[in-house]
Amino acid sequence: MKGSVMSVLVVLALVAQDRVACGLEDKSYDYTKYHTMDEISAWMSQMERENPDVASSMIYGRTYENRNITLLKIGFTSATPKKAVWMDCGIHAREWIAPAFCQHFVKEILGSYQTDPKVNMLFKNLDFYITPVLNMDGYIYSWKDNTTRLWRKSRSPGTGNCTCFGTDLNRNFYANWGMVGISRNCCSEIYNGPTPLSETEAQAVTDFLGAHQNQLLCYLTIHSYGQLILVPYGHPNISAPNYNELMEVGLAAANAIKAVHGKSYKVGTSPDVLYANSGSSRDFARLIGIPYSFTFELRDEGDYGFLLPEDQIQPTCEEAYQGAMSIINYIHDKNFRGSAITVTATLWTTLVASWISSANVF
Amino acid sequence: MQSVIRTHLESVSSHSCYATELSFINSSTRRRSPPEWIMKTFCSVWLLLSLVELRPALPVSQETPLACRGPADPALQQPETPEEMDTTGDLEPTHYPARRAATVALHYLNTRHGSPYRVFGLQQVHKASAEDVAAGGRKYSLDFSVTTSPSGSAGPALRCSAEVLFPRTERHTPPDVQLNCEALQQLNSTAEDEAFYQKYITPDSAVSAQYLPDSYGNMSEDMQPFWRLARVAASFIMLRESSENTEFNMAQVASITQQESSEKQLMLDYVVLLHDLPSQEIIQWKLLASWSPDSGVRVLQMEWQPRCPHATKPPN
Numbered sequence: 001m002k003g004s005v006m007s008v009l010v011v012l013a014l015v016a017q018d019r020v021a022c023g024l025e026d027k028s029y030d031y032t033k034y035h036t037m038d039e040i041s042a043w044m045s046q047m048e049r050e051n052p053d054v055a056s057s058m059i060y061g062r063t064y065e066n067r068n069i070t071l072l073k074i075g076f077t078s079a080t081p082k083k084a085v086w087m088d089c090g091i092h093a094r095e096w097i098a099p100a101f102c103q104h105f106v107k108e109i110l111g112s113y114q115t116d117p118k119v120n121m122l123f124k125n126l127d128f129y130i131t132p133v134l135n136m137d138g139y140i141y142s143w144k145d146n147t148t149r150l151w152r153k154s155r156s157p158g159t160g161n162c163t164c165f166g167t168d169l170n171r172n173f174y175a176n177w178g179m180v181g182i183s184r185n186c187c188s189e190i191y192n193g194p195t196p197l198s199e200t201e202a203q204a205v206t207d208f209l210g211a212h213q214n215q216l217l218c219y220l221t222i223h224s225y226g227q228l229i230l231v232p233y234g235h236p237n238i239s240a241p242n243y244n245e246l247m248e249v250g251l252a253a254a255n256a257i258k259a260v261h262g263k264s265y266k267v268g269t270s271p272d273v274l275y276a277n278s279g280s281s282r283d284f285a286r287l288i289g290i291p292y293s294f295t296f297e298l299r300d301e302g303d304y305g306f307l308l309p310e311d312q313i314q315p316t317c318e319e320a321y322q323g324a325m326s327i328i329n330y331i332h333d334k335n336f337r338g339s340a341i342t343v344t345a346t347l348w349t350t351l352v353a354s355w356i357s358s359a360n361v362f
Numbered sequence: 363m364q365s366v367i368r369t370h371l372e373s374v375s376s377h378s379c380y381a382t383e384l385s386f387i388n389s390s391t392r393r394r395s396p397p398e399w400i401m402k403t404f405c406s407v408w409l410l411l412s413l414v415e416l417r418p419a420l421p422v423s424q425e426t427p428l429a430c431r432g433p434a435d436p437a438l439q440q441p442e443t444p445e446e447m448d449t450t451g452d453l454e455p456t457h458y459p460a461r462r463a464a465t466v467a468l469h470y471l472n473t474r475h476g477s478p479y480r481v482f483g484l485q486q487v488h489k490a491s492a493e494d495v496a497a498g499g500r501k502y503s504l505d506f507s508v509t510t511s512p513s514g515s516a517g518p519a520l521r522c523s524a525e526v527l528f529p530r531t532e533r534h535t536p537p538d539v540q541l542n543c544e545a546l547q548q549l550n551s552t553a554e555d556e557a558f559y560q561k562y563i564t565p566d567s568a569v570s571a572q573y574l575p576d577s578y579g580n581m582s583e584d585m586q587p588f589w590r591l592a593r594v595a596a597s598f599i600m601l602r603e604s605s606e607n608t609e610f611n612m613a614q615v616a617s618i619t620q621q622e623s624s625e626k627q628l629m630l631d632y633v634v635l636l637h638d639l640p641s642q643e644i645i646q647w648k649l650l651a652s653w654s655p656d657s658g659v660r661v662l663q664m665e666w667q668p669r670c671p672h673a674t675k676p677p678n
């Protein structure tokens with residue numbers, strides 16, 4: 001009698017755990033709203049708890065205000081180190097759609113790896129390192145009140161005689177630091193810091209990328225706004241050796257994006273389609289040898305700018321997901337021989353599909 | 363394999379207007395500008411000199427922050443390294459020089475034809491070219507399409523052509539725009555504009571609001587026409603402040619206060635926040651705008667409002 005009661009309880013417990021692991025709990029997390037840093041941190045813990053065999057968190061640095069910079073590592077566990085994809089969101093505080101996208105991306109892959117053979121294969125062969133909010137101090141500050149909403153930089157105080165706060169983290173990396181597209185005035189939004197890697201947030205990313213540089217195949221950094229896919233480098237006179245390939249992959253991603261909701265994303269180097277800049281994380285990633293390094297600038301093109309309405313979160317994330325996956329799948333298929341056949345097939349299918357859909361749009 | 367991809371991308375591209383991107387890949391020429399080190403040396407020297415100049419008689423501790431200096435101050439509007447000189451001739455439509463010039467044309471279009479129910483946005487640049495002009499300056503010729511909001515991408519796109527002249531003068535001079543759009547007169551938002559006008563021209567109307575949209579990008583449907591009016595009014599400022607090194611959008615309306623109507627015009631006091639892409643700066647302007655369906659939008663007063671950490675007096 002006791003045995004059967006126990007076994008019933010055990011079965012119930014397993015079923016309950018199974019329901020939780022299916023992500024039933026996270027159906028209550030609203031991915032179509034912007035979330036505070038506290039909510040995002042709690043959500044990260046939840047993702048880890050609910051998906052223990054594929055998700056774990058790692059603290060890899062501290063912000064100026066002493067917060068733990070945390071990423072989610074997602075993929076099947078492996079005895080040997082795996083190749084990996086890095087994604088960070090929220091280097092710039094006011095670009096709220098970016099952290100929203102990182103959360104959406106995590107939700108999508110965790111929700112599909114068991115049923116989607118393609119995602120399953122990605123989990124097998126790759127690890128995803130995803131940082132939903134890199135510039136936590138800045139992000140929290142942008143939530144403070146209406147006057148702080150448009151903050152961009154870190155929250156480190158100015159040095160020397162500077163009375164302004166913050167360094168532009170995306171000008172602070174050791175990648176042609178200080179050469180172009182920066183300001184030496186510490187009150188400027190593109191102030192690149194007193195020295196390269198003066199910011200602990202940039203240092204944290206640098207340390208992690210350096211420690212994993214042999215594993216990392218792909219570096220994606222998510223920003224807004226502009227509807228752009230940027231390839232290295234930010235300096236007008238420097239070309240990445242695989243520029244042609246990066247452009248092809250970027251253009252395929254833009255086509256994948258357009259197929260979702262018809263939005264046009266322009267592809268090119270920053271000096272071509274946006275502006276020259278130096279010290280960016282994308283450039284640093286490429287310089288240390290991570291072959292595929294892209295900046296995504298999500299919606300929109302200036303109507304709402306940084307204040308993208310919440311009813312656009314879902315469609316923006318959907319299209320950006322297809323864009324990111326287009327890049328990730330290409331890289332995966334190129335690197336994992338077993339799927340060599342599917343490379344051609346997938347590419348052909350994608351191209352034909354988007355040709356058909358864009359022909360209809362036209 | 364690569365040529366297969368290219369051929370297919372080409373066929374896809376011509377439909378999605380990335381054909382020029384392809385030729386960029388295929389030509390495999392990266393523009394080689396004059397010896398880079400000459401530019402670098404020049405820039406470093408220029409930079410050093412300008413830094414020296416920027417140290418006035420004020421003691422260093424009282425040096426005003428960047429945001430408290432005038433908007434005409436080059437250090438505010440542009441990053442401190444001068445932009446690469448573009449080649450004149452045909453421009454890549456997806457690249458920023460063509461887009462910036464088209465944005466200026468858009469600002470101009472909005473000042474002339476914008477209303478609470480009609481704000482123009484850039485859909486796409488089809489063709490662009492630029493040439494230096496004898497008087498000093500660069501003239502852009504543009505062929506582009508615009509959308510109107512509300513109705514946005516659902517509505518018809520208008521085809522426009524424009525010539526945008528950016529003068530090269532020591533102190534900033536606003537660009538000059540010549541513009542032609544097809545079927546401009548046939549746009550019919552006038553019924554909604556008229557209804558909006560009648561609703562708020564009443565003597566006791568005193569609309570006021572702050573932060574449109576709010577931090578979440580949301581705003582009530584009632585406030586949307588006021589937000590669009592702000593975009594049109596802001597276009598006067600953005601047009602005036604534009605150069606080849608700026609790209610302005612209105613980031614947010616900080617506040618709107620309706621004033622007493624005057625001479626059958628709606629009178630609106632706005633504080634708007636403008637965003638400049640290259641410098642990433644947020645620039646605050648206070649303005650007084652009038653509007654009626656017949657007269658269109660006019661900006662009667664405008665005042666730059668520096669966001670200074672201390673109560674520093676703005677220049678002039």
